[in-house]
Amino acid sequence: MPQKNRTVKGALGGVLGLVGLSAVAGLLVTASVTPVLAMTGIAGSQALTIFEDLPANLDVTAPMEQSTIYATAADGSAVELASFYEQNRVPVTFEQINPVVFDAVLSSEDKGYYTHGGVNVGATAKALVDNLRGTSDRGASTITQQYVKNVLIQECEQDADPASGTYADDLQQCWLDATNASGSKGIERKLQEMRYALQIEKEYSKNDILLGYLNIANFGGTVYGIESAANYYFSTTAANLTVAQAATIAGMVQNPNQYRIDRPNGTWTDKDGVAHNTAADGYADTLERRHYVLGRMLTDGKITQAQYDEAEATPITPAITAPTQGCVAANDIARSAYFCEYVKSVVLNDPAFGDTAEARRDLLRQGGLKIYSTMNIDIQNAGAQAMLDTVPGNYDNQYFGAAGVSLETTTGRVLAITQNTTFSETIQGDQAYTSLVFATDKAHGGSNGFSVGSTYKLFTLIDWLEEGHSVRETLNGNNRVFQNFKCGDDRIRNNTKIQNFGNQGGYTGTVMKFTADSLNSGYLAMAEKLDLCKINAVADRMGVTLANGGKTTDDSPAPYDILGPKYISPLAMAGAYATVANNGVYCTPKAIDRVVDSEGNDLAIPASSCSQVISPEVASTAAFALQGVMNGGTGARANTRDGTPLIGKTGTHESWGTMMIESSTKVTTAVWVGRSQGQASILRQSWGGTPLNEMRYSLARTMQRSANVLYGGDAFPQPDANLSKQVLTDVPNVVGMDTATATATLQNADFQVVVGPAVDGPAGDVIVAQDPQGQAPSGATVTISPSNGQGATVPDVAGQSKTAAASTLFAAGFGSVSFDNSCNPGNATAAATTPAANTAANKSTPITVTCQ
Numbered sequence: 001m002p003q004k005n006r007t008v009k010g011a012l013g014g015v016l017g018l019v020g021l022s023a024v025a026g027l028l029v030t031a032s033v034t035p036v037l038a039m040t041g042i043a044g045s046q047a048l049t050i051f052e053d054l055p056a057n058l059d060v061t062a063p064m065e066q067s068t069i070y071a072t073a074a075d076g077s078a079v080e081l082a083s084f085y086e087q088n089r090v091p092v093t094f095e096q097i098n099p100v101v102f103d104a105v106l107s108s109e110d111k112g113y114y115t116h117g118g119v120n121v122g123a124t125a126k127a128l129v130d131n132l133r134g135t136s137d138r139g140a141s142t143i144t145q146q147y148v149k150n151v152l153i154q155e156c157e158q159d160a161d162p163a164s165g166t167y168a169d170d171l172q173q174c175w176l177d178a179t180n181a182s183g184s185k186g187i188e189r190k191l192q193e194m195r196y197a198l199q200i201e202k203e204y205s206k207n208d209i210l211l212g213y214l215n216i217a218n219f220g221g222t223v224y225g226i227e228s229a230a231n232y233y234f235s236t237t238a239a240n241l242t243v244a245q246a247a248t249i250a251g252m253v254q255n256p257n258q259y260r261i262d263r264p265n266g267t268w269t270d271k272d273g274v275a276h277n278t279a280a281d282g283y284a285d286t287l288e289r290r291h292y293v294l295g296r297m298l299t300d301g302k303i304t305q306a307q308y309d310e311a312e313a314t315p316i317t318p319a320i321t322a323p324t325q326g327c328v329a330a331n332d333i334a335r336s337a338y339f340c341e342y343v344k345s346v347v348l349n350d351p352a353f354g355d356t357a358e359a360r361r362d363l364l365r366q367g368g369l370k371i372y373s374t375m376n377i378d379i380q381n382a383g384a385q386a387m388l389d390t391v392p393g394n395y396d397n398q399y400f401g402a403a404g405v406s407l408e409t410t411t412g413r414v415l416a417i418t419q420n421t422t423f424s425e426t427i428q429g430d431q432a433y434t435s436l437v438f439a440t441d442k443a444h445g446g447s448n449g450f451s452v453g454s455t456y457k458l459f460t461l462i463d464w465l466e467e468g469h470s471v472r473e474t475l476n477g478n479n480r481v482f483q484n485f486k487c488g489d490d491r492i493r494n495n496t497k498i499q500n501f502g503n504q505g506g507y508t509g510t511v512m513k514f515t516a517d518s519l520n521s522g523y524l525a526m527a528e529k530l531d532l533c534k535i536n537a538v539a540d541r542m543g544v545t546l547a548n549g550g551k552t553t554d555d556s557p558a559p560y561d562i563l564g565p566k567y568i569s570p571l572a573m574a575g576a577y578a579t580v581a582n583n584g585v586y587c588t589p590k591a592i593d594r595v596v597d598s599e600g601n602d603l604a605i606p607a608s609s610c611s612q613v614i615s616p617e618v619a620s621t622a623a624f625a626l627q628g629v630m631n632g633g634t635g636a637r638a639n640t641r642d643g644t645p646l647i648g649k650t651g652t653h654e655s656w657g658t659m660m661i662e663s664s665t666k667v668t669t670a671v672w673v674g675r676s677q678g679q680a681s682i683l684r685q686s687w688g689g690t691p692l693n694e695m696r697y698s699l700a701r702t703m704q705r706s707a708n709v710l711y712g713g714d715a716f717p718q719p720d721a722n723l724s725k726q727v728l729t730d731v732p733n734v735v736g737m738d739t740a741t742a743t744a745t746l747q748n749a750d751f752q753v754v755v756g757p758a759v760d761g762p763a764g765d766v767i768v769a770q771d772p773q774g775q776a777p778s779g780a781t782v783t784i785s786p787s788n789g790q791g792a793t794v795p796d797v798a799g800q801s802k803t804a805a806a807s808t809l810f811a812a813g814f815g816s817v818s819f820d821n822s823c824n825p826g827n828a829t830a831a832a833t834t835p836a837a838n839t840a841a842n843k844s845t846p847i848t849v850t851c852q
Contacts, residue, residue, distance in 0.1 A: 058151055058196055067364050069343050071336065071375035072593075074710065079377050081330040082340045084365050090227040091215045094207055097226060097238045102210065103302035104243075104250035108293040110143040111300060113210070118144040118201035119194050144197040146253070147213040152193075153178045154216070154224070172257060175218070214238075219252045220260025222426055233261055235319040243303055244290070244311035251289035259286045261318045283316045290316070328423055334377055335384035337423030338403075338437045338445070339416065343373045343591045345437075345444040350606040368598030374413040374591055379406055379667075382706035383418040383699070390695050391420040391673065392687050393432030400431075401676035402695065403438035404703050405571050406669045408711070409578040412587030412608055414571070415667065416703060438676060441547040441569040449547025449567035450672055453651030454518045455659045456564030458576060459538040461515060461625060463530050465618045465723050466538075471511045471625045473727040474777035476752055477522030479506040487533040487557045494559045498524060501652060508752050508779045515625040516633030518650055523562055532557035541613045542576040543586045544568060564651055573661060574670035580626065581647060581663040583717065584619035585610050617720035623647050624719035630662060637697040638662055640705040644713040652693070655681040660696035662704050664713025671700040728775040731782060738765045742784050752781040761787025761840040768840045787840070794847065796837035797830045802851070805830040809847050816846040823851035 070078040106113050112120070120142050141149060156174035178189065200209060219229035226238045229249045234241070241249070252259040258267050261283050266275030277285040291312065298308045322328065327340035347353050347364050354360040363369065383404050391402040402420040407413060417439045424433040437445025465471070479500055485492040498520060500506055506521035514522030527535065539552040546552060547569045555566075571589055579586040587610040595603040614622075626647035629635040635648040638660050648662035657674030673696045674682060682692035690698070732749055734742035743753045761768035769785040776782070792813040797805035802823055809817045822828065828851035835841045 058148060058200060067367055067369035067371060069330075069340055069371045069373055071334070071339075071373055071377045071380065073377045078372065079333065081333055081336055081373070081375075082327050083329070084326055084344070090225060090231065092225075092227045092238055094211050097211075097214065098241050098246060100243055100246045100303070101214070101226060101238060101241055101250065103297055103300075104246045104293055105214065105253070106143070106210075107296035107300045107302055108250055109146070109253065111296070113143050114206055116142060118142060118197040141193070142197065143213050144200055144209050145193050147200070147209060147216065148193045148196045149178050150213070150216045150218065152189075153218065175257070217253050218256045219249060220256040220262065223260075231321055233318055233320065235321040242311070242314075243294075243297075243307050244314040247290045247293040247297065247311060248286060248316060251286065251293045254289065259289055261286055261316055262320050287316055326425060328425060331423055334380040335388065335418065335422075336375060336377075336380050338419045338439065339373065339375050339380065339414075341423065341435065341437050342414070342417055342440050342444055343371060345440070346591050346606060347371065349443055352604050352606045369603070370596040371592060372594040372596075374408075374415060374593050375417075376406075376415040376707075376710065378710060379703060379706045380416040380418070383416050383703040386699050386702035387418045387420055390688070390690060390698055393421050394430060395685075395687055395692070396680075397431055398680040399675050399677040400682065400692070401438050402671070402673040402699065403570055404669065404671040404699050405439040405574055406667055406703050406707055407571070407574050407578060407589060409582045409663060409666055409668050410585075410587065410610075412575065412578070412590045412610065413593070414589055414591050415707065417571075418699075418703070436676070438672065439570045439670075441545070441549065441572065443549060447547060447569065447676075449569045449572075450659075450674060450676075451565045451653035451657050452568050452570075452573055452659055452672075453564040453653040453657060454520070454523075455573055455577075455649045455651035455661050455670075456539070456566070456568075457515070457518070457523050457562060458580070458622070458626075458649060459535050459542070459544075460523050460527055460530065460562045461511070461622055462538045462542070462580075462614055462618060463535045464511060464526050465621050466614070467530060468722075469511070469526075469529070470723055470725050470727050471515070471621055471719070472724055474508060474510050474779040475514075475522060475525040476508050476750060476779045477506045477514055477519055477525050478508065478752070479504070479521040482521075482524040482528055482559065484528050485532055485557075485559050487531060492532060492557065492559065498560060498563070508781060510777075512625050512628055515649075516628035518629070518634045520563055524559065527559065527562050532559065532561060535562060538614075539576065541586075542579050543588065543613075544572045544576050547572075564653060570659070570670040570672045573659070574668045577626075577647070577649070577661050577663050577670070578668040579613060580619050580622050581665050581668060581716070582610075582619075583616045584612055584614040586613045616717070617723060620717035621719040621723040623716040624724060627716065635660060635662060635697075637694070638700045638704070640701055640708055642705060642708055644708040645715050646704070646713070647716065650696075654679065655683045658682070658693050658696050660700040662700055664704070664708060664711070665716060666711035666713050667704065667707035669700050669704045669707065671696045671703070673699070727778055729778045731770075731772055731774060731776050731780075733773065734767050734770055734784060737767050739767060739784070739786050742767045742770075746782050746784070750778055751776070752779065754781055754783045756783045756785045758788035759785045759840060760791025760842045760845075761785075761789070762792055763787070763789040791840045791842045791845075794833055794835050794837050794839050794841055797833060797849065798837070800830045802828060802830065802849075805849055809833075809849075813843045814841075814845065814847050815843065817849065818846065819849045819851065823849060825851075828852070 066083040068083045069081045071081055073079050153174050156177065157171050214226040216225060218224055223229050223232050226249065230236050230238045230241050233249065234245050258277065260267060264279035266278040268277065269275050277283050294308055294311050297303045298305065327337045327344060330337040330340040344364065348357065348360050353363055383406070387402060387404065394400065404418040405414065406416045408415060417437065419438055421432055421434050423435060425435050436447050438447050440447060441449060479497065481495060481497045483494050485494060500520045506519060509522060511526060533553065536552045536557060544552055547567050552566055575586065575589055588608045590608040592605050595605055597603055626649060627645065629650065630639045630646045630648045634650040638648060639646060644664050646662050646664055651659035656679045659670065659672050661668070661670045663669065673692065685692045731751065732745050734745050737745065739755060746753045759768055764787065766787045767784050768787045771783045795808050795812045797808050800808060802819055806817050830849050831852040832850050834848045835845065
């Protein structure tokens with residue numbers, strides 16, 4: 001049994017007790033350290049750094065108070081989402097651990113723990129020599145040294161990136177570096193470990209050190225601490241572990257990932273490809289290690305022969321319970337783990353929580369913070385249920401993903417984040433599990449973002465309006481090779497025909513209709529009249545950054561930029577549309593409303609701000625156009641139909657990514673559905689009766705509807721009169737021109753041309769009529785009518801005598817001329833003709849002359 005609060009001074013006996021700790025340290029350095037330093041060349045100032053003061057992170061009694069993240073319910077009450085300790089750890093007190101655990105650990109790892117001063121001099125000296133030989137130093141460390149080693153391992157693990165493809169290997173390397181290091185590096189680590197162990201023994205009681213070790217030790221994967229190990233492997237507590245269970249867990253600390261029992265297919269594979277330590281072989285490696293632990297406990301008199309026999313006869317039968325510490329716990333609360341991870345990332349990245357990454361990490365896992373997030377649990381619940389009902393976690397093993405995010409337009413407060421996968425910090429080998437937060441960016445959840453498709457057209461629309469154009473201006477949106485683009489004074493040529501969705505041919509229409517229909521060729525026609533660099537700059541101004549942290553203006557501009565190939569997070573796009581709904585005021589996303597420390601003091605929260613980035617006139621007119629998307633346009637299927645005015649925009653990138661963004665004046669929702677990796681098509685595939693590429697509609701509709709219930713929504717302001725007026729331009733008069741010249745003249749003036757049926761007119765290629773004439777909307781279609789050669793132009797005979805008028809008409813080719821009763825007086829002169837003068841008529845048409 002461990003001794004209650006026994007200090008190192010009381011524990012040291014024999015020679016060590018006589019000479020005291022300082023003498024032990026001196027003897028150790030003299031007898032062991034100095035020769036080793038000399039052999040390895042570690043001396044002088046370098047050696048001094050090895051024996052620096054004890055770091056604060058090695059304080060075994062430092063409070064490790066949990067930090068907790070909360071959401072808010074509709075009634076304003078706080079709902080606990082998740083708590084944070086050191087990794088997946090539940091710290092326990094000395095009394096919360098079954099004494100058999102201490103016996104198992106000490107018998108197998110350090111039976112002289114209560115009699116040494118922190119370092120086993122003989123074993124350590126041998127380990128130092130083994131290091132020089134390049135062999136392992138395992139087995140040489142006391143519990144105190146192992147405590148130090150575990151702290152250093154976990155510091156290394158904190159630097160590993162969970163989003164990297166080598167995360168598991170990086171974690172394993174941290175353990176290998178600390179346990180298998182050889183040569184001068186291994187010597188340096190061993191000496192530092194010894195120094196720290198001596199200092200810890202000087203400052204803390206034996207029981208405190210042992211408890212600190214059991215609370216920090218790794219037991220495989222991301223399981224840390226004896227309580228978490230008991231919870232995870234046997235679905236029990238450290239206080240209730242049996243002898244067999246305690247011996248199993250105690251045996252793991254020597255090689256945690258080899259002896260873990262949560263991998264029924266084995267923990268390692270030999271050179272012949274045979275898996276070992278599997279459920280099929282009864283976890284043979286772990287069983288053998290347990291046999292050793294039980295044997296040591298029997299020899300040391302910690303258990304009876306009967307207890308030994310019973311434990312030996314007990315097979316290793318895991319009862320795995322997934323860990324509930326950290327954001328994984330929030331999987332069971334409105335499936336809010338990804339929102340939790342987003343909040344966690346803010347704490348770990350924002351300077352409001354510390355000047356360094358280490359300080360912020362320590363504050364979260366030890367600071368006892370109460371973090372009140374911006375989440376609205378009701379909107380989160382609705383979105384999570386819709387996601388669960390609509391989108392599978394892993395459709396076809398080709399990274400099919402979905403994410404939704406809602407935020408408050410007037411503040412930037414993020415209200416909900418949903419995702420089709422299940423949050424997991426461990427690598428599961430199943431794409432239905434991931435720690436990546438699809439709705440956010442690399443810095444706030446690890447996602448690289450997605451190509452946002454036509455939702456990016458918003459920025460072309462804003463630039464169009466800022467340049468003074470009207471949403472009712474008509475353009476030639478027929479699909480063709482659009483060639484004339486610019487960025488400042490630079491011309492950008494394009495020789496590729498960019499297709500419309502479904503290979504539509506396009507049409508001549510207004511910006512309003514292009515927006516409602518999401519017509520690519522219509523927006524390309526708009527972009528030819530604008531500046532590509534200014535379009536991307538609009539996105540920057542409206543808070544959009546690339547998911548990797550870069551700006552949308554960082555890359556060289558390309559015509560297809562306006563169609564959304566850039567990788568952006570759904571949250572960033574939601575913020576841009578919220579800007580339109582908020583009269584042109586952009587608010588930075590905000591995940592935390594309040595933070596209270598362990599003493600009840602309010603702490604500063606990350607800075608957030610709102611600023612006018614586009615004019616109210618432009619915002620209201622953009623909203624006017626975007627309402628058409630929801631009312632009969634491509635986003636109509638996402639309309640909540642609850643009377644709340646909505647704006648919105650759809651987006652599809654190639655065949656593997658879709659978006660739906662919609663907003664009231666109060667809340668904006670953005671949904672993405674597609675491939676989180678790869679480019680496998682999601683077209684012509686369905687799940688649960690819903691096509692994959694249409695899942696976005698019901699997800700967005702459900703989330704927005706729940707927000708409308710709680711927040712409502714006002715009518716959007718009326719569009720600016722100048723920016724929504726009907727625009728008319730002069731139509732060139734092409735009558736009398738040949739067909740080619742007339743066509744070119746009209747097209748150069750941005751009109752469409754249709755050559756109508758030939759009509760009566762003079763011989764030769766000549767246009768004798770056009771419709772419309774005068775003025776028409778820019779880009780309108782003008783019908784031109786060439787001559788069929790069967791007609792002539794009626795000459796003007798006004799003022800001529802009857803004889804002269806008849807001669808003129810006959811000379812023009814008309815064979816039938818008559819005079820009405822007004823011409824009876826002999827001296828009457830012609831006044832007009834029917835058909836009228838200067839009009840085309842077939843030569844056989846009778847001409848009637850009237851006189852004055």
